[in-house]
Amino acid sequence: MKGRVIKSTGSWYHCQLEDGQMVNARAIGKFRLKGLKVTNPFAVGDYVELEIEPGHETAIIKELYDRENYIIRKSPRHPAKNHIIASNLDQMIIMATVESPRTSTGFIDRLLVVGEMHHIPCIIVFNKKDVYTEKGFEKLEYFQAGYAVAGYQSLVISSLDEADISEIKALLKDKTTLFAGHSGVGKSTLINQLIPGVEISTNEISSTHSKGMHTTTFAEMHEMEKGTFIVDTPGIKELEVINLEPEEVCHYFPEMKARITDCKFNNCLHENEPKCAIKYAVLDDEIAEFRFDNYLNILQNVKDKNYWQRGE
Ligand SMILES: Nc1nc2c(ncn2[C@@H]2O[C@H](COP(=O)(O)OP(=O)(O)OP(=O)(O)O)[C@@H](O)[C@H]2O)c(=O)[nH]1
Ligand SMILES: [Mg+2]
Ligand SMILES: [Zn+2]
Incomplete structure (x- = not known):
């Protein structure tokens, strides 16, 4: 039976079956990972072959289907190993904020490089327009012009604005989209607006540092509509581009x-x-x-x- 990993908590993988049902699954034994030195054998977004355990509500992962693509980063805990953030992605939304907290273009560009390396189209979404100062908007205009020349689409939104939510919704339809960005930029807040009732926890950013405090702690996939998936990820502080000459x-x-x-x-x-x-x-x-x-x-x-x- 085919399933898709929606969420992983240690050794258990929450999987969605093709009929929409959920099942908790685990792997038995070692999986050969085709030369990948990673901390997680399965990642959110993976398609896996499952065998339901007799008399149980659980399943065993028998096989990993080839990944169309995946986003990998250095494991924050094991520097010699990599961690797969998510796989089988159609696009990435890079969430940034010009103010509160400020996202550097250096960070945005690292994510764009990762997207290009993995052939994953990227859209830059500047959030929290409702709190930008005049100076913030000036910088924003400069950044948007630079990205437009590079061929990237960028949007300026507020997670609190209905029209902006609809615009994002249209971009996501029938796709699997990864939301990436620093902690506190509003990834989970926006997803909560896109999927009423999902109620992901979000948090105030600390007023002293104006930085997020990592409210989301592991990647998790949410279904917006049938066939439309959003992957919420924990805020990334720094990103080192790996495997590049x-x-x-x-x-x-x-x-x-x-x-x-x-x-x-x-x-x-x-x-x-x-x-x-x-x-x-x-x-x-x-x-x-x-x-x-x-x-x-x-x-x-x-x-x-x-x-x-x-x-x-
Ligand atoms: N003013 C304003 N605040 C926003 C907006 N979007 C999100 N916020 C606030 O920003 C704070 C952080 O939002 P989260 O959604 O938790 O941020 P996150 O990107 O998911 O953070 P991590 O899970 O730590 O990576 C919360 O207090 C939100 O209410 C917005 O458009 N405008
Ligand atoms: Mg979050
Ligand atoms: Zn040259």
Whole structure:
């Protein structure tokens, strides 16, 4: 019997069967993970083959169906291992806030790179527009212009605004969407508005730090309508882009990727090389400066990390 992992709590997996029924399932024995060094053998979004235990309300996971894609990050608890956040995703909503708390574009761009690496389309949703100052709106305009040039759709919403909720609802229809972003940006609040009655707990952000306090602690999938799923995730504080070579980084910035063949050197990393088409595009305002800065930052991280991994 086929099921989909909706939620995982330690060794138990809450699965939804094709007829909509729920069953608690667990795996017996070790699962071969095809070379993946991960802390969790199954993730939210996985399709699994289940065998209902006789006389029980529970099931055994017999098989993991191939994942169409998945989002992976370094495990916060076991740095040598990775953690699969969720799988089989149609899109990712990157929730950000310009103020209270502030999300840096550096963080947004790391998530965008992860989305590009896994071929998962991303939409940026700036939440809490009801509390932005005039200065906040100015910054927002600058960011939105930069993302538009890069080819990303971005929206400005408030989780308290009915019209905004309807707009988001339309974007989600018949898809599995991952909601990602810092703690306190309002992911769970928005999902509560999208699915009346789900009542996910949300929390005030601490007034001293203006940061969230991690109200959601594990990823969980919610069904908005039949066939429409939303994955709520715990706030991510920092995100290290993993499994990347320095020369690959620019491939995951679409507005750069489109221009790299115009650079003089085919191994150009767009730092200080002569006749670099990317640099010219930044000077001509065809690539937003903040995007280019974030690129250089990620590039440096990737270089540093690969350096240490090689043990030089
Ligand atoms: N003013 C305003 N407050 C909002 C909005 N959306 C959410 N909030 C508030 O922001 C706080 C944090 O919201 P949550 O939904 O818990 O945030 P989260 O992103 O799920 O946080 P984690 O679960 O910790 O990752 C709550 O106090 C919400 O009421 C909004 O559009 N406007
Ligand atoms: Mg939450
Ligand atoms: Zn270049």
